[in-house]
Amino acid sequence: MRPRVGVWLFGARGSVATTTVAGAAALAHGAPPAGVVTAGPAFSGAGLVPIESLVFGGHDVTDTPLSKQVERLVAGGVLPPGLDGLIAAELAAAERNLVVLPVAADQAELISRMAEDLRAFRLRNDLDHVVAINVASTEPPYEVPYDDLAVLREALRSGNPLPGSCVAALAAFEAGASFVDFTPSTSIRPQVIRDWAVERGMPFGGQDAKTGETLVKSVLAPMFTARALPVHAWSGTNLLGGGDGATLADPRAAESKNVSKERGLADMLGSDVAGQVHIDYVDPLGDWKTAWDHILFSGFLGVRMTLQFTWQGCDSALAAPLVLDLARLSALALERSHVGAMPFLGFYFKDPINSTEHSLTTQYDALVRWVQSC
Amino acid sequence: MRPRVGVWLFGARGSVATTTVAGAAALAHGAPPAGVVTAGPAFSGAGLVPIESLVFGGHDVTDTPLSKQVERLVAGGVLPPGLDGLIAAELAAAERNLVVLPVAADQAELISRMAEDLRAFRLRNDLDHVVAINVASTEPPYEVPYDDLAVLREALRSGNPLPGSCVAALAAFEAGASFVDFTPSTSIRPQVIRDWAVERGMPFGGQDAKTGETLVKSVLAPMFTARALPVHAWSGTNLLGGGDGATLADPRAAESKNVSKERGLADMLGSDVAGQVHIDYVDPLGDWKTAWDHILFSGFLGVRMTLQFTWQGCDSALAAPLVLDLARLSALALERSHVGAMPFLGFYFKDPINSTEHSLTTQYDALVRWVQSC
């Protein structure tokens, strides 16, 4: 019998989470699984949990009803008209599993209460595995000043030394859940957080899902390399509205994003290139994003040439099917008792954990190999 | 001791051929091998012939001096200023190996005379191998009405049943040379021509080098497939001047090109898509080419999104280093006594012989595997 799998979303009422929950429900009603990579034939024999049987829950700081969020996304063209009526039952079911983020005197207690929420979710829904995924807003970069588990535990008992994404990861591990970071936040970046996961025997993965501009980069940069065409400059401008845009209008949060975005390019091209990346908040774009990239390269004997691309997409609609993928793949890792980093998920991320491989095709092959390996 | 290799170019005074000869000379003078794939580390242990030691010759219908063509390409920004002076000696050496295409009463005699030119080139330059590459103008599509070697040979003795590209291929095979078609012309497309090559024990490859728009397609289409994003329409417009543009302004020649271009897309995407490809002759663009592609795809739950790209390149400067690659790789095939089709060269072509694989990364891996296989 297939194991029962719960998906715990940090940021459970945001656009990505809402589109994920609504989309899974739509698939159950017969919508085609566009964008769901694990729905392809290469993944069919691996015993992945069916999307229709995933159970959703999560934490959020607000309590705006999911159904309200779905209405907003329908109005913004992210979800198809009429979907809200169709999936009312599924939304209500998920709504019962959503919990407002608790407050506590110190982070030791906070982690303990959050882990309690995950355990209650597991019990209430009779789940074999719980996989946690962070889809909350991007945080500014943060340097965690601990590298020893015991010292960190001590610090947590008397204060709040960690950013929220680290707290979320630790709560997942304490509750026996895997953790994947869909964002570029701190979460599992510090070694001490990874040590904690290993101590608890849990897998973790991430970070910063590549859904648009960086996805395209991850196939174009290897093209230049394969054809031995020197790239001199790569410039990019991202225009985005919506909640994500507003967050990234804060230059400190944008910094997290940019560092992730830049990292891969030098790795793929074999050297640094000139050019900047901008992230502009353009409120009237709503949930839509436009990216323009300009690449200056040269051919034989130094002749200068250019490639430009413009990507116009809806981030939530690109992210949600990947969240479903990551939930299914995390559950498989738990089933296989995988402990520690999951570098085979690099296909999904701008800043793949424990890997400097950024070429999409190579990453895809590695993912399929892992899935088919047992 | 390294074998001595001669490169016989059909269309030896055209822009691609001239850039190839001039570029090889520039490399000998220390220019970096930008765009030469086989100059990379993955190819270093395979004993490929050094570019500096390649000897160039070829057929052409005109007798405009190579040095004139180099001047024209310098003026057009394809070759760097001052190159003409630097490589005068190399151009003069190649000039001595260029032959005006002979005329003959029937194609049997024409093939024989052309093969004689190749043999004389081999003897005069003391070559171990001769590799022939077709870089002449694209021909209109042509249906060769023969499928039996004997019948074809009979027909050649009394008339002119074949297009020029087939005649060129047969002359190469008769002279013990390999043949690679850089264009989408008929050449080695008919089975009977391939049979002839096998009878003579010669390798052949092609067709229609991917240097610009199609190169980009061959990484973008697999990206959509890998991410399970349905592509609904893929439209393209190519603007080009120069000799190539003038040829393709003839709708019948453009047809050859378009068929090659379209073939790969359906293979890579797994289904046909809407959209047309235009090739426009824009004389003032000179040797430069601009391609604009518009791709309509959908994400989760059918949300429509687009990707557009604009490629601005100089075809000759993109083609020439690939001609050098193909010369070196063909020589390796001769050295390894490879007979018949060379599908491992698919990395270079829009319409790869004996293959439906169009993904650039997969093609690259296959090429490297073959090179490193002995």
Added chain:
Amino acid sequence: MRPRVGVWLFGARGSVATTTVAGAAALAHGAPPAGVVTAGPAFSGAGLVPIESLVFGGHDVTDTPLSKQVERLVAGGVLPPGLDGLIAAELAAAERNLVVLPVAADQAELISRMAEDLRAFRLRNDLDHVVAINVASTEPPYEVPYDDLAVLREALRSGNPLPGSCVAALAAFEAGASFVDFTPSTSIRPQVIRDWAVERGMPFGGQDAKTGETLVKSVLAPMFTARALPVHAWSGTNLLGGGDGATLADPRAAESKNVSKERGLADMLGSDVAGQVHIDYVDPLGDWKTAWDHILFSGFLGVRMTLQFTWQGCDSALAAPLVLDLARLSALALERSHVGAMPFLGFYFKDPINSTEHSLTTQYDALVRWVQSC
């Protein structure tokens, strides 16, 4: 007291007509008049009929209910969600004025029956003026072999020598209505049709509304001229779905469109330029249109430079407010007893009647001057 004005649409159930009727109703419910030029302050003192009081009617070959068409346009994102409910009363009112195009033994009789429909519309709605506008599908080019009114009238009595757009124009004139052609069809192009209008004392205008690519051209081309920058090539590709796209997929109808599009460019630039214009039918684009233009020009001392633009718009939503403008302005012309061509409407058209002025700013000034002239 303001005159009562009726708007008779040929092609009254198509996307443009439906968006016009629905939009006028939406304005009456408080929607802002985006895209309605005559809603601006420059037009406020001229006594133009208020949009809310326009009465709509028209001919069409089909009888699909207007409300169905509105539903389709809401689903396609052309009209805002919920609009159908809001304007049900207005749609029903217009529906009562829509008539299926009559059939007749010869075109004399057809014109007479169609004119009868317009007269009935006027009577039934107690209208002072009726303005007719052709928003039916684009016809292929057609050469009308008559230049004498009497001979034409004779021919009409015994056959069908005219394309539908000419018949529509004549029916309007017979019924005492003005006629404006929003399309590039034949309609008022022949001198004999214009003579007929003058004989009946009616004004006419057109042709081929500029709503997208050509609109942008009509400001960019004068920019190059004003700055004395020579333009060498102007290439364009238009991708469009929907009914309009399907019609233009017929190369003969596209020819009408292309001729209109090209005409202005040479006029504005002062000379012919290289480059082609493509119109591609891309079904999955629905009611949306994407145009890419590539302009090659040179600066001081012949340095080559480029400007490219991509326009992504919804034709019906761009056309409908202009139809409202043209209705109001035609009514003003009738009120002022203007007879014959209306060149002051050139601002709206790719192929402005009796004018070679294509610069948008100059056209705008001419329009405002005429409106304020009495």
Added chain:
Amino acid sequence: MRPRVGVWLFGARGSVATTTVAGAAALAHGAPPAGVVTAGPAFSGAGLVPIESLVFGGHDVTDTPLSKQVERLVAGGVLPPGLDGLIAAELAAAERNLVVLPVAADQAELISRMAEDLRAFRLRNDLDHVVAINVASTEPPYEVPYDDLAVLREALRSGNPLPGSCVAALAAFEAGASFVDFTPSTSIRPQVIRDWAVERGMPFGGQDAKTGETLVKSVLAPMFTARALPVHAWSGTNLLGGGDGATLADPRAAESKNVSKERGLADMLGSDVAGQVHIDYVDPLGDWKTAWDHILFSGFLGVRMTLQFTWQGCDSALAAPLVLDLARLSALALERSHVGAMPFLGFYFKDPINSTEHSLTTQYDALVRWVQSC
């Protein structure tokens, strides 16, 4: 007899100045006056001084020979190959009129020495008029804390309270020369500097020539206004190399530029819009500039649409013919004894002095009217 006119360039060895001097010489040798607006028929009867008879001189901080700069610009593709040889005599003549910027104990003395250089230039070349134009590097914004001529004069005698561009303007006025600022620097922005010009009876104009992205904006923004299409966001990214790019990589200098660029947009659209403008230094672009603009607007009933454009140009080659225009027009103003601001030159500028008119066509009409007015 035509007056003899001298053109004094501040920044006389920079790319714009060098291209101006070299270009004027090339015109004298028969090159067509592409980009020179005043070479058009609308300007032919006004008695403008012929370009061939302009005499060039100027200040610069360096003493790199003009001929070296021309070589560099030929290598970079800004000037045509072979030009250096052709115009050697003209370059040598201009070289004799170039002076290294003097140094002085205080700015009163500096102004006096600089003015002396201009007077010497006038005498040596027997000139009737001298027109000064600032084409030096863009300065950071600067607030001049004086509004009284006497107080300013006092301050100049004991220190250096002004940025270089103001000093240059004052030196011009002291020497009886007109002054036009081609840059966004402080120069004639303060009222007290303008008062000084009026006191001396001199005309002045500027600022910040529109040569690329802003030029296109100045026709596209009025298009949206004329068609009543609401613009919601206008975003732009400018990539540029060369000396100009390096200067603007300093965020404080970029600020001057951005303020100029933004100013016009709100004026033309009638309201502020969302969106940012970026200026990125991309060294490998050399003297070339690429700008991408993304405009989000809506049509009827709020449907969202976009227009994007990419401009690829060479700034010096766009600027130089305008410098020639401004020299000829300034000389005409002197001839006509015009004193104070020259708002009729707004056609050339992003931040036109004493004007909020930014529409290119309206500005062109005003310029022609002024030229033809006597």
